[in-house]
Amino acid sequence: MGTPSEQEEFYKKLKEQLYDTAVWPSEYLYKFIVKTDKNKINEIEEIFNNLGAVIQTKASKNGKYTSVSIHVFMKNPDTVINKYKEVAEKVEGVISL
Numbered sequence: 690m691g692t693p694s695e696q697e698e699f700y701k702k703l704k705e706q707l708y709d710t711a712v713w714p715s716e717y718l719y720k721f722i723v724k725t726d727k728n729k730i731n732e733i734e735e736i737f738n739n740l741g742a743v744i745q746t747k748a749s750k751n752g753k754y755t756s757v758s759i760h761v762f763m764k765n766p767d768t769v770i771n772k773y774k775e776v777a778e779k780v781e782g783v784i785s786l
Contacts, residue, residue, distance in 0.1 A: 700770050707766035717769050719759040720786040721776060725752055732780045733757050736772065 711717075719737075723729040725748055734744055734757075742761035749755070763769050773785055 700773075703773075704766045704770060707769055713765045714762060716760060717763045719757075719761070719772065719776075721757045721759075721780075722754055722784040722786065723757065723780065724782060725749075725755045729780055729783070730755060730757060733759075733776060733783070736775055736779065737761055 707713075721733055723733070730746060737744065737759050740761050742759050744760075745758045747756050747758075763772075776783055777785065
């Protein structure tokens with residue numbers, strides 16, 4: 690995503706946007722893209738395990754990539770951002786949308 694300071698600025702702006710656009714706690718939609726690899730998809734699913742998340746996957750037209758959409762009820766913007774950071778840290782090559 691860039692340098693640590695760029696990441697920090699990105700998450701700061703995201704937090705402000707989340708506070709401005711939703712009443713918390715709220716349902717949030719995460720979207721990730723990974724190379725089609727069952728292990729990577731499972732890693733993402735495991736991060737959201739036990740949160741009551743509804744997870745959908747869809748392979749790209751050529752099957753090289755898979756999008757993972759996760760609808761989950763989150764307490765506040767900080768919990769949303771913490772999950773983004775956890776996915777980025779644990780799943781190599783993931784793209785967060």
